[in-house]
Amino acid sequence: xxIDKEKGLCFTCDEKFTPTHKCPNKYMFLLQTDDQEGADPxxxxxxxxxxxxxxxxxxxxxxxxxxxxxxxxxTIKFQGQIQGVNLQILLDSGSSDNxxxxxxxxxxxxxxxxxxQFQVMVGNGNVLKAEGCVRQLQVKVQNQVLELSVVLLLxxxxxxxxxxxWLATLGPHVADYSSLTLKFMM
Numbered sequence: 001x002x003i004d005k006e007k008g009l010c011f012t013c014d015e016k017f018t019p020t021h022k023c024p025n026k027y028m029f030l031l032q033t034d035d036q037e038g039a040d041p042x043x044x045x046x047x048x049x050x051x052x053x054x055x056x057x058x059x060x061x062x063x064x065x066x067x068x069x070x071x072x073x074x075t076i077k078f079q080g081q082i083q084g085v086n087l088q089i090l091l092d093s094g095s096s097d098n099x100x101x102x103x104x105x106x107x108x109x110x111x112x113x114x115x116x117q118f119q120v121m122v123g124n125g126n127v128l129k130a131e132g133c134v135r136q137l138q139v140k141v142q143n144q145v146l147e148l149s150v151v152l153l154l155x156x157x158x159x160x161x162x163x164x165x166w167l168a169t170l171g172p173h174v175a176d177y178s179s180l181t182l183k184f185m186m
Contacts, residue, residue: 061121062128062153062161063094076180077158080141083108087159089141091182093175095163100150102131104159110134112152120153128153 004010010017063074074093079086085108097120105112111134118130131152139146139160148166155161167173173184 060096060118060151061094062096062099062155062163063092074177076175076177076182078141080139080160082110082137082139082160088157089139089160089162090158091162091167093164093167095161097163097165098148098150099153099155099161099163100134100137101155101159102152105132105134105150105152110137115151118151120151 004014008017009015010021010023013023015021015023076091078089078091080089081087082104085104087104099120112132113135115130115133118133120128120130122128131154133149133151135149136147137150139148146166148162148169150160170184173182175182
């Protein structure tokens, strides 16, 4: 691959690559696994005092990296804007949903809808209750406007977390966490 990159060739068809290149060899790969009913449970199940196994799937989840706003495996941190206000955004493939700091939502006077029963299991095993949600929030990132629903949850280190619910809207994409890049088709 490195040789093809140095020569400026397409990685799949070995033709000269240009921004308008149309590769004749288009492939789509699908990885499918079989869930086995008798499979062993996780080696370290959560403490039953925090949450019992039957309730585990009822919760949305936020990774420990997102909870603390830390860079870690599966995260990319960048800048964005809401209503002209700069904020730190963490792209986190380990979080199920999009989350925003409640102080940011209140400061910007965003239309907050109540979310009774919306609970989030955070990376340390605790469960937090969401304070509400904002639908159709417009976030500007690199001159592109993203419209997404976010849940108000007390997080540290960043103002907004984009989770798997946003990543799923991109369709197929390539994330390179070593170079902190995300590639997808628009």
